[in-house]
Amino acid sequence: MSETTRNVQPVTANLGKDGAGELVPSRYAVRVGDIDVVLISDGILPLPTSTMSTNVSQADRNAWCDGRFLQRDTFDWALNIALVRSGERLILIDSGVGDGFEYFTRAGRSVMRLESAGIDLAAITDIVITHMHMDHVGGLNVDGVKARLRPDVRIHVAAAEVEFWKNPDFSKTVMPEAVPPALRKAAAKFAQVYSESIVQFDQTVEIAAGVSARVTGGHTPGHCVVDVASNGEKLTFVGDAIFEVGFERPAWQNGFEHDPEGATDVRIALLNEAAATGSLMAAAHVAFPSIGHVAKHGESFRFVPVQWDY
Template sequence: MTKLMTPYINRRHLLVAMGAGAFAAGLETFNPVTAFAKAPKLGVFVPGWYRFNIGDIEATIISDGLLDLGSATDQFPAAPADEITQIMKNEFLPVQPMMLEQNCLVINTGDRLVLFDSGMGADQLFGTQAGRILKNLAAAGINPADIDDIVLTHAHCDHCWGMVADDNSLNFPNAQVHISQADFDFWTDEAKLQADGFVPKFVAGARKNLLPYRDRMHFVKDGKEVLAGVTALHTPGHTVGHTSYVISSGNSTFLNVGDVVHHYALLFQNPQWEFAFDSDPKVAAQTRLKLFDMASTDQMPMIGYHFPFPGLGHIRREGTAFDYVAIPMQHS
């Protein structure tokens, strides 16, 4: 007689078989038509603010939302399109739309509450996802009426158009304004309303937002202290009077770069690339190289206005170019 062999079933196979059987039986006896704890989708995102310290200064990044700048290849017209495409692909980013954050900085020195740049305001020139600074200030517990000073890097739309409301009331009714005279004079020049390109619209918006503050305006000087702990650094090229700011307290220093650099993935690898909205692209590239060299040599952390929120990071040398290293957010 032939002895029948019993197939070997190990413990793992047995458990899988039992589980499959139980699952199949369950399908016959239980049909989950209604979820007992069904929850609605909230459709609410994390408020756009982040708080950290610069020495004894309490600092808060306030998001004004995102700008849609169209195609990255259009914004860097002299750069090789295939190289732009490859870099963006490596960063898992689309070439179009190229979206840029707006990271407005608020510092509380204990004596003054200071806002650096005011965002886009209600204008939708660069899409519908901007103009959120007032909402996010409220979420962060900051009353616009408590702002003592507005310090502007320059007078482009996404930096100063949040100062005056649509009804012409002041969004920051008690604020003094600090800006370079060169930038103020250029972007409020009525004669430029007849210029070509984007300049007339930018001038009209700057006039609307800056002129109502004219009687409380102070002009910053290169290398001079604007307020306690805040020093102006002339960084021209993007605009004629573009100014970055060094913010120091105790042993801590941050560099608020403004628009010296727009995109973290493109311009650190290629600081010589020219940006479409630069007033003098060649001077802007020279300024960018000098600032990168200073910040990397001094190991000075930076605040990038257009970088991924909240825009805090370090610059380090990477061969003949540079690299950006984001500072992780702290939740305590």
């Protein structure tokens, strides 16, 4: 037995037992002025690498993966949600994938991790759904979750998003065959179960002091981002507008984008905005905790992760 193995054994031997905790961190907090923001990992979604670059050659995709020491066929997409506290309001941004999809066994951890952070679901006053894909509404669809939320919780969703999912168009997407039916099912269940709690908005809405959502479209017609601004500081949670590959290759289109060309324009605009202002950015599918700055790098961009403060 090597020295390395002996050192690891006492840690791994306790995994899964009461009080053992998690081997890796699952939440990370920052302050934006007077507002608290916590990024929480819902887990990992293993998906074909082809879905992150539908408009480029296999050779170009392989070169990008090789340069990052990644597998060529499957990419582990991070899945992050966020929690924001502004004054008396506690705001959840997205809810993770939930438990309804047997092929996503490494995700669906949001509710558990909120609880481990000491967050009572009944304390959440507002929820913002960046868009109604299953990995953003699925956590709310888990049996028993609605009953644990406060009766007057406000779930903010763009009106264009609600309308789109009444009869969604997948003609421009490039997804694994099993995904579109699952997306339809999750969106329909969410819209039905939470019909009385959904508060629709058009272009922008103020959720709380310093916290607002704005529609970008692109990824889905009603996709929105959430801006957190306080005392001259700012962080934008961009949802699915920017993926891991999007900094270096912003023109690479993602198979989950319902309007690939529009999504490219949105992505580049958000990257330019972040680079020009120096504000922080966080995203649903950038490696946890996904918080960092954006710098211009020739015709593309560079993601500069925050230095962890712990």
